[in-house]
Amino acid sequence: xSESFTQACAHVLGDPHVLGIIALTALYGIFMGAVPGLTATxxxxxxxxxxxxxxxxxxxxxxxxxxxxxxxxxDIPNTLLRIPGTPSSAxxxxxxxxxxxxxxxxxxxxxxLTFSVAGGLLGTAILLLFAPQLARVATWFTVAxxxxxxxxxxxxxxxxxxxxxxxxxxxxxxxxxxxxxxLSAVHTQxxxxxxxxxxxxxxxxxxxMIGLFGVSEVFRNVLxxxxxxxxxxxxxxVPASAGRFRLKAELQTGGxxxxxxxxxxxxxxxxxxALVLLWRRKWHALRSGGIGSLVGMLPGAGADIGAWVSxxxxxxxxxxxQEYGAGSLEGIGDATxxxxxxxxxxxxxxxxxxxPGDSVTAIVIGVLLMKNIQPGPEIFEKxxxxxxxxxxxxxxxxxxxxxxxFLAIKSGGYVVRxxxxxxxxxxxxxxxxxAYAINGSYFDVGVMLAMGILGFAxxxxxxxxxxxxxxxxxxxxxxERFLQTLTGAQSSLxxxxxxxxSAALGAxxxxxxxxxxxxxxxxxxxSGQ
Amino acid sequence: MLLCPxxxxxxxxxxxxxxxxxxxxxxxVPVNVVNxxxxxxxxxxxxxALARPDGYTLTMVTVEINMLHWRGLTSISPWDFEPVGLxxxxxxxxxVRSDAPWETLEDLGRFIEANPGRLKASGTATxxxxxxxxxxxxxxxxxxxxxxxxVSINGAGPSLQELIAGGVDAVCVSLPExxxxxxxxxxxxxxxxxxxxxxxxxxxxxxxxxxxxxxxxGWRGVCLPKGAPPEVTARLVGALERAARSENFRTFMQNAxxxxxxxxxxxxxxxxxxxxxxxxxxxxxxxxxxxxxxRFGPMFFPWVLMAILAAxxxxxxxxGGFKRAEDVEPLIGQGLLRAAAVVAWVAAYLLAVEWxxxxxxxxxxxxxxxxxxxxxxxxxxxxxAILVPLTYQLFAVSLRVPLPQGWLGW
Numbered sequence: 001x002s003e004s005f006t007q008a009c010a011h012v013l014g015d016p017h018v019l020g021i022i023a024l025t026a027l028y029g030i031f032m033g034a035v036p037g038l039t040a041t042x043x044x045x046x047x048x049x050x051x052x053x054x055x056x057x058x059x060x061x062x063x064x065x066x067x068x069x070x071x072x073x074x075d076i077p078n079t080l081l082r083i084p085g086t087p088s089s090a091x092x093x094x095x096x097x098x099x100x101x102x103x104x105x106x107x108x109x110x111x112x113l114t115f116s117v118a119g120g121l122l123g124t125a126i127l128l129l130f131a132p133q134l135a136r137v138a139t140w141f142t143v144a145x146x147x148x149x150x151x152x153x154x155x156x157x158x159x160x161x162x163x164x165x166x167x168x169x170x171x172x173x174x175x176x177x178x179x180x181x182x183l184s185a186v187h188t189q190x191x192x193x194x195x196x197x198x199x200x201x202x203x204x205x206x207x208x209m210i211g212l213f214g215v216s217e218v219f220r221n222v223l224x225x226x227x228x229x230x231x232x233x234x235x236x237x238v239p240a241s242a243g244r245f246r247l248k249a250e251l252q253t254g255g256x257x258x259x260x261x262x263x264x265x266x267x268x269x270x271x272x273x274a275l276v277l278l279w280r281r282k283w284h285a286l287r288s289g290g291i292g293s294l295v296g297m298l299p300g301a302g303a304d305i306g307a308w309v310s311x312x313x314x315x316x317x318x319x320x321x322q323e324y325g326a327g328s329l330e331g332i333g334d335a336t337x338x339x340x341x342x343x344x345x346x347x348x349x350x351x352x353x354x355x356p357g358d359s360v361t362a363i364v365i366g367v368l369l370m371k372n373i374q375p376g377p378e379i380f381e382k383x384x385x386x387x388x389x390x391x392x393x394x395x396x397x398x399x400x401x402x403x404x405x406f407l408a409i410k411s412g413g414y415v416v417r418x419x420x421x422x423x424x425x426x427x428x429x430x431x432x433x434x435a436y437a438i439n440g441s442y443f444d445v446g447v448m449l450a451m452g453i454l455g456f457a458x459x460x461x462x463x464x465x466x467x468x469x470x471x472x473x474x475x476x477x478x479x480e481r482f483l484q485t486l487t488g489a490q491s492s493l494x495x496x497x498x499x500x501x502s503a504a505l506g507a508x509x510x511x512x513x514x515x516x517x518x519x520x521x522x523x524x525x526x527s528g529q
Numbered sequence: 530m531l532l533c534p535x536x537x538x539x540x541x542x543x544x545x546x547x548x549x550x551x552x553x554x555x556x557x558v559p560v561n562v563v564n565x566x567x568x569x570x571x572x573x574x575x576x577x578a579l580a581r582p583d584g585y586t587l588t589m590v591t592v593e594i595n596m597l598h599w600r601g602l603t604s605i606s607p608w609d610f611e612p613v614g615l616x617x618x619x620x621x622x623x624x625v626r627s628d629a630p631w632e633t634l635e636d637l638g639r640f641i642e643a644n645p646g647r648l649k650a651s652g653t654a655t656x657x658x659x660x661x662x663x664x665x666x667x668x669x670x671x672x673x674x675x676x677x678x679x680v681s682i683n684g685a686g687p688s689l690q691e692l693i694a695g696g697v698d699a700v701c702v703s704l705p706e707x708x709x710x711x712x713x714x715x716x717x718x719x720x721x722x723x724x725x726x727x728x729x730x731x732x733x734x735x736x737x738x739x740x741x742x743x744x745x746x747g748w749r750g751v752c753l754p755k756g757a758p759p760e761v762t763a764r765l766v767g768a769l770e771r772a773a774r775s776e777n778f779r780t781f782m783q784n785a786x787x788x789x790x791x792x793x794x795x796x797x798x799x800x801x802x803x804x805x806x807x808x809x810x811x812x813x814x815x816x817x818x819x820x821x822x823x824r825f826g827p828m829f830f831p832w833v834l835m836a837i838l839a840a841x842x843x844x845x846x847x848x849g850g851f852k853r854a855e856d857v858e859p860l861i862g863q864g865l866l867r868a869a870a871v872v873a874w875v876a877a878y879l880l881a882v883e884w885x886x887x888x889x890x891x892x893x894x895x896x897x898x899x900x901x902x903x904x905x906x907x908x909x910x911x912x913x914a915i916l917v918p919l920t921y922q923l924f925a926v927s928l929r930v931p932l933p934q935g936w937l938g939w
Contacts, residue, residue, distance in 0.1 A: 038928070045542070045546065045562075045564075046928065046929070048543075048546055138690075139690070139693050139694050140694055141690070141694055142691055142694040142695060142696030143680070143682070143691060143696055144696075163850075164848075164850055166841055166844050166845050166848065166850055167845065167850050169837075169841050170838070170841045170842065170845060173834055173837050173838045173841060174838070176834050177831065177834050177835065177838065180830060180831045180834065183569055183571060183602070184827045184830075189602075189827045190602070191827055191828065191831065192831075198572075200571045200572055200575075200602075200603075201565075201566065201571075201572040215871075218871060219868050219871060220857075220858075222864065222867040222868055222870075222871060222902070223858040223860065223864035223865075223867070223868065224858050224864070225864075225867060225902060225903065299686065299687060299690055349690075353693075353709060353710060353713060353715070354708070354709025354710065354713075355686055355689065355690050355709075355710075356686055359536065362686070363543075365709075366543045366785065369784050369785045369786065371784070372784050374708065374709055374712055375709050376709040376710075376712050376713040377713050378712070378713070420902075421899070421902040421903040421904050422899060422902075422904055422908070422912060424902060425895055425898040425899045425902060426895075426912075426916070428871060428874065428875070428898065429891060429895055429917075429920075432875060432878055433920065433924060433930075433932075436930070436932075437924065437928075437930040439563070439564065439565060439566070440530075440563045440565070440930065440931045441565070442879055442882075442883070445875065445878075445879055446879065448875075449872065449875045449876075453872070456868075460853050460854060460857045461850075461851055461852065461853055461854065462850075462854045479830040480681070480682070480683065482830070483681070483825050483829075483830075484680050484681060484682060486825060487678060487679075487680050487681065487825075488649050488678060488680050488696060488697070490646065490678070
């Protein structure tokens, strides 16, 4: 093992070629993740032709770095403009954007970055230490267990949302109903398509997400375009001085030299409070990373559910649950830690059994096969150095995220200084582009617009939007698993509790429903809603 | 561009991307892969068949085209395409867990016959290609397909996961899809539905060797929309044949475990016709149709949801949770006009972009909206003139998002 490890280090760290690729793909990944509509999967698929010409290790390095950077970068538009760059950011869109409106976008993004890196490193550690054991756990999951898991994810989305449980449930059910449009996966029969072939593909969640969050925010803003003093004032702007002064006091960095102004100041502002928070909440971060890895390694679950479940756990055990949904740094930290550790988790079944944990690892398996490397239990003996190289690359990818992510946060900072009368039309153009880019379909742009109007109308009634997105994503799989369990058991409902694991997960799910009713009411009264 | 009706990362996507890269070298023009997914393949195939037949839109057609029209899901059939060349054929194979009691195909068949309704199998959604393979085999050995329960699970990966988790007892998918689990000795292959043993898997017996005259193969091939000019088709056939016969492609296919096979247009059309007949006979048979009647129809889940929605809605109205919040701007006057302008803007973009191209449409519309929201004309025009071409360069040229070129042709 140690021999493989030294070999792996030599392959990765000793090769300027590999390091160069990591740096390049980091920038590319940040960009792809930051533009809504361009997903990590798409970014990876685009570089696959390039990986044909690379050796296995640089090829894998490119994919891993890309993924780690893209999922963090999804937080940037999520925080600055409330448009989640990746679906897993949608869990804390309201929290992060609330902080931007309070002029704390840099701190919020600092927390996203720091916890992303922490989560990513933790996920790597779990991958490194427990991959074969955990992969065995993943193979216990049958359709009944998945049904409960999806239901837990959906319930968590209701639990974490601001507003009443009923309002969040309404959002969730709307999302689930939207997911039934199109060809039903189980019956392969058309539903709610009104004979239109475009509707067969159903409502894609990426344009829906861009519409619900981005376009509805444009609507909300155009209503009050003149209500506030024009120019670079208004809510998008960061009152930089306030934040910096407080930080200076915290960090004891005095002086006005260039070092302080351009390096220590900004770095302290982004990382300072985040590191303090990370240190105070190290056990919470550990829990979040653990949740992320466990959920991530289950094929078909992935980072989205990870972020939501972790956020719900975070809120459940928090001393200040009323802050969640209104700008809670704790919640953001826990959720981003989970979605980054979920990435490494998805590699567990991929490496050990060749079963992809998510769409990116599906492509990775293809790349491995192309290089004549067969994933499977023997890969640890046959390809020891390669497996260790993957681990080392994961570590490096998360470390390079620190400087690259910092630069991205700083350049993102300029976006919020653009006056809104210029920014809003640009946001709208990029919403249209993002919705179109995912499938190259104009119909998706129409979906985006319709969802924008729906999101706008619902927000005016304080209905949270996050559960709608998760409902659209998980509605199909939930229905599938439900009906599959029933067909397998010849329509007996006992199948859902038939195995020890499914019974346990079912119990967890029911607990989530019963448990938070009491404290949630208290929290609502406290926040005056 | 090359339309791929299946998701990024899947087998068809991998083949599409490899072919696109090779065609790009052959034709010296960029070939983008566009994943037009969803609707069990309906979306991608429909888009491909209805595309402008100018030779710029190719489709990676898969065996599902032989099934969709029989099931009434689309009016698009193989005859709406102009075949260019067939690239690969993959035979279905039957798998069980390695600790399962069935050593041969015959064991499994006898078990199903003796214990109707006991065995659970999967591999794809109900009515999918591998389901047909399974049901066809049962029909061939004289067992009603309804004697085994088909659990409708989308995709080979999740089906195999279910197999090793113990949720189903047998899985019917193609061999390369199951390779790593086969190597890991978690599952056993009972036979492959091919004419002869496969090169990459010489140890796996065929169904024919085990006394069942049943074959079923999926295929992938490149097609143009019907009505493409003959000289364009001829040029593409040449380029595709060189790509398919290239060393690069053959190694790729072999490594990925796909059975590479080149068939020129006429032979490809004949293959499509044969498979279409075989699958059509199966899909329209009474035995198969009866499988589709299940207790939980497609509207079961939506009805449950609608009931919940109604209950939640009533609850919200009763508790006053559906009232508009107090602190929102009223939707009147100028604000309403601007909101309407946003809707009109997107509509105008949709109407104009295919015709005038992205750069012109987005440029003009962006400038107008900037002006409408209060920027001065020079700012509005300046911002559009710089940002829109930059965006186009980045998205359409570097990232290969198929933005329409329009009049400028850039």
